[in-house]
Amino acid sequence: MSVRTQAPRTTLLAHLTAHRPVPPLPAGEDFAPAPSPDGRRVAYLSDRAGTPAVWVRDVDAAEAVALPSGDEPVLAVSWSPDGQWLACVVAPGGAPRTELWVLRPDGTQRRQVAGFGRRSAALSGWLPGGALMAVTETAERGTAVLVDADTGHRRVLAEGDLLTLLDVSPDGGSALLRRGPRNARWLELLDVATGDRVRLLPDTGRGSTDQGWFGPDGTSVLARTDAFSELAALVRVDLTRPASMPTPTRLAGRPDAELEHVAPSVDRRRVALLWNTYGGRSELSLLDLASGVQRAVTAPGEVLDGAVFAADADLLCLTAQGPVQPREVWLVDPATGTPRPLRPDTGAARTGDSGVAPQLVDLRARDGLPLSGWLYRPPGPGPWPTAISLHGGPEAQERPGYNPLFQALVAQGVAVFAPNVRGSSGFGRTFVAADNLAGRYGAIADVAACADHLVDTGVAIPGRLGCLGRSYGGYLVLAVLVNFPGLFAAGVAECGISDFRTFYANTEPWIAAAAVSKYGDPVRDADLLRDLSPMTRIDQLDVPVLLIHGANDTNVPAGESAQVAQALAARDVPHGHLVLTGEGHDFLARDNAETARTATTAWLSRHLAVTVAALG
Template sequence: MAIISLEPYLHVRTAKNPVYAPVGNKLSFIADYTGLPQVWELDRGEAWPAQLSFTKDSITLVKYVNGTSNLIIGMDVGGNEKQQLYLLKKDSTLIDLTNSPEHVHVYGGSSPDGKWIAWSSNRRNPSYLDIYIQNLETMEIRLVYSENGMFAAVKWSPDGKSLLIQKTNSALDNNLGLLDLSTGVLNWVTEHAGEASFKNAHFNKDGDHIYLLSNKDREFFGLALINLQTKHFVWLELGEWDFENLEMNKDKNKLAFTINEGGISKGVILDLKTSYLYTWKTPIGVISNLKFSPDNQKLAYVFNGPAYPPDIWELDLRTIQAERLTYVSRTPALNERLIEPELITFHSFDKLQIPAFYYQPKNPTKKQPVVLYIHGGPESQSRAVYNPILQYLLNIGYAVCTPNVRGSTGYGKTYTHLDDVRKRMDAVQDLVYLVEWLKVNRNIDFEKISIMGGSYGGFMVLASITHFPKYWSAAIDIVGISSIKTFLKTTSPWRKKQREAEYGTIEGDGEFFDRIDPLNHTDRITSPLLVLHGENDARVPIKEAEQMVNKLKERNHPVEFIRFGDEGHHFEKLKNKITAYTEIVQFLKRYIGN
C-alpha cells in the first residue's frame, strides 16, 4: 500500500457531545466541520446537519434548556479555559449570560421548568469555585453557596427546589450534597472514610434517591443507589473494571453505562424494572457521551476507535442495533489504512505488571523505529482511540506504543496512587523497562527509539531524557511541565490544590522537586528535543516550555520550539494542528528517519 501524505489524517473531522432536543426529532452536537468546533443540528428529515453557531472561538459545551429549543453553549478565548456561558436561540441569536471573561464558569444544568440555570465560578476568589443560579428571563444572578473550596452544581432536583452539588477534595475524592435553594441548608449525602469518588448522579422520579457511580470502599467504580433521607448506600452492580458514563432515561426506568476493560469500552443497558442487563457490539474503541432520546427508544453516544474516528452513533433500544448517525469523520483516503492495537503487558523493576497498547505498521519489512506516546493527567489513561499523528506515523513505518504506567486510572485505586509525590520517578522507570521489553519481544530498531507526550506526558518525556538519557534518539514535549516547582507556582489558582494532592507541595516536597525536575538536569540531555506550547495555556503556563528551551539553547543543544498565540492547553484550530503535526513528523524524520 502506497504511503500518503499527513493531510488526510489531520483533516479527519470529529463529532462529540450529542444532545437530543426536548421536543421534535432533532439532535445537536459539536463538530469541527469548519476546522473550529461549532454547534450543529441533525434533523432526521434532512440529509445534512445544519450549523447553528458561528463564533470565532471553539465551542466547549452544548446543552438544551429543559422544555425549550434554546441551547446553552460554552466558549473560551483562544483556549484559556475561562469558559463563558451563552444562550443560543433557534435563530442563532447569541446572548452572553455570564459576561465575566476573567473567570471560569462550569455549567450545572437547567431547572425542570427551564427558567433557571446553575453554574459554578471563581468570581469571589480565584482559588475557589462557588455555586450560582441565573434566571434566563431577567438575567438575575444569585450566589447560592459560597465556601472556600471547589464546588460544582451536578443536577437540579425533579421539583426544582434543590441542587445536588459536588465538593471536590482532590482529583480522586469528592462528596455530594443536597442544597435547599430556599433555606441555603446543605445536607451531605455521601459520607465516607478514606478516598472515594461519586460521579454521574441521577435522581429517581420522586427525587428521594440518586443513582450514581462510585468506588467507595473498593478499587473500581460500580453502580450504586443512595437514599437521600437516610443516606443509605446500596450497591446495584459491581465488576472488576471501572464503570463509566452513567446516564438515565426520561422515564427513570433504564440506565446506560460503559465498562472500561483495559482502555476499551463495552456499553451496557440496565432495565431497572427487570434488573436485566444487556450490551451491544462495537469495534475496538471508546464509548462516551451517552444520551437517551426523549421518547426513551434510542440511545445516542460518541464512538471513537483507532480505526473509527469520533462520530455519533445511535442504539435502537427495541432491536439493540446500533446505527452510525454522523459521518463527520469519513475520509475515503484512509480506508483500510487505520490500524488497531494489540494489548501487551510487561513487568517493571519491581515486578509490577504494566499494560500498554502496541501498534504495528502494516507489512513491516525491517526493524522499525518506535515512538512511545505518553498520556497526560497523570490521573488519566491511554485509550484505544483515533489519534491522527500516531496513525500517520504507522503509515510511514513507525511502530507506536502507548503505555499506561503506574499512576494511570482504569486499573484500580491502588495502581493510580503508585506514582504519588515521592514515587514520581517510579513511573519514569516503567518506561525504561518498556523499552527493554520491546527490544526483546518486538522487531524494533534499538537506535531509533523516540518519546512523545503532552501535559503531564510532556513532563514524563523530559524526565525520561534527563534521568535516563541513553535510551532516546529523539523527544517531543507538548505543553509539558519542565519543573513541578515552577508549575505549582504558576498554574491556575483553582487548580493548584488538586495538583498538590498528586504532586506534593513546594513547602513539604521542594527538595524532592529539585532532585527530579528536568529543568535542573538539562546538561544530561543527549537527544534532540521539539517543544510545542500554546500561549494561553492556563493549566501548564508557557513559561514551562520557555525555561527548558532557553537552558538548552544556552548550551547549543538541538532544540526546536513552536509557540501558538491562539491556543491553550489543547490545540483546537485545524491550521495549528497542521503546523504542529507536520513539524513533529519532519522532526522525527530528521533525527531517526523511517
C-alpha cells in the same frame, strides 16, 4: 492558521521531509451530541469548518446546518428540556477559562450568561421542564449558581473550595455538590433554604466519587464511585433513612471492567452505562432502575463517550471512534438497542481501510507492577525506529481511539507504543493512585521499562527510540530524558510541566488546588517537587527535543516550555520550540493541530534516522 516558531540553535523543521504518504484526515470529526427533547434533531460539535462549532441535523436529514456560535471554539453543547435554548461552553482563545453562552436553536438571541471576567464556567445540566441551568463558576473558589436562560437571572446556591454543582432536586429544595481534589472527591447534600451541608457517603479513605444526581423523586442519590470497590461502580443512597450517612446500595458493577460514565435519562428511571474494559475498549449497557434489569447494547466503535438521552423521546446519542474511525455521532434506540449513525456517510465511506489497528501488549514495570499499552506496527518485519507516546492526565488512559499522529508516524516507518503507566485511569483505584507524590518516580521508571521491553522483544532498534507526550505526558518526556540519559535518541514534549514550582505559581488557582493530592503541596512537599522537576536536572538532557505549546495555555503555562528552550539554547543542545498562537492547553483548531502533528512526525522521523531502506 496562526503559528509562531522560535528556533534558537534548533534543527530547522523545514528541512524535515516525509518518506511516504500519510493517511488523509477526514473532512471533520463530529462529537458531543445533544438531542432535542423530541428526539427529532441533534445538535453536536464538529470541526469541519476549522474549529469546533455547533451544528444541527435532523435525524433523517442528509445535510447539517451550522449555527452562528461565534468564532471561538465550542467545547460542549446542551439542549434545554423545553426545546427553546442551546447552551454552549466556549473557550476564548482556546484557553482553560471557559464561558457559557445560550442561543436559540435557529441561531438567534445569542448571549453570554456565565463565566464573566476571570471566572470559568461549566454546565452540569438543565433542571427539568424549563430553561434553568445548573452552573459552576470557578476562580479562587467554586460557586454553585442557577442561571435562567430566558432572563439571565442568577441565583447563587453555595460557594467553597474545589466545589462543583452536580444536580438540583425536583422540588428545588436540595442541591448535590461535589467537593475535593483529584482522585479524592466526595458528595455533599446542600439544603438550599438553610445552606446546611452534609456529606453523603462514608469516608473510606480511598477512592473518589466523580458523578452524582438525584433519583426520580428526589429521595435518593445515585453516584459513580470507586470509594467502596477497586473498580468504579454505580451506587444509590436512600435519603429517607434516618442515618446521617447511610450505607449505599450497589446497583451496577463488574469485576472485569470499570464504570467510566453514567448517563441518566431525564426522568431518572434508566441509565446508560459506559464500561471501560481492560486496555480501554468500551462496552455499553442500559439499566432499568426500577427492575434492576441491565442489558448489553452493541457498541458502534472501540471507544465511546458523550452519551446523553433525549428529554422526551426514546433516543440515546453518543460519540464513537476507533483506530481508523474518526469521532462520529451515533443514535441508539433504547427499546431495541440498535445503533445507527446520525450522519449518512458514517462508516466505511468516511474511514476506508487506511491506517493500522494496534495490538494490546502486556509487560512488567521494573518493580514488577503489571503494565500494558497499545502497539502500532509499521508494515513488514521489525525491528523499527520506535516512539513511546505518553498520554496526559495522568488520570487519563491510552485507548484504541482515533489518533492521526500515530498513523502518520507508522506511515513513516516508526512503530508507536502507547503505554498506560502507573497513574492511568481504567485499571482501578489502586493503579490510578500509584503515582501520587513520591510514586511519580515509579511512573518515570515505567517509561524506561517500556523502552527495555520494546528492545528485548525485537520491536525497537536500540539507539533509535524516541518519546513523545502532551500535558502530563509532556512532563514525563522531559522527566525520563533527564533521569535516564542515553535511553532515548530524541523527544517531543507538548504542553508539559518542567518545574513544579513555576507551574504552581502560574497555573489557574483552581487547577493548582486540585493538583495537590496528585503531585504534592508546593510548600509542604517542596523538596520532593524540586527533585521531580525536570529543570532540576536539565543539564542531563543532551538529545534533540521539540517543545510545542499553546500561547494561551493557563493550565500548564507556556513558560514551562520556554524555560526548557532557554536552558537548552544556553548549552547548544539541538531543540525546536513551536508556539501556537490562538491555542490553549488543547490544540482545538484543525490547522494548528495539524501543524503540531506534522512537526512531531518530521522531528522524530529525522532524529530516529528513518530511511527509505527502513521503510522497505
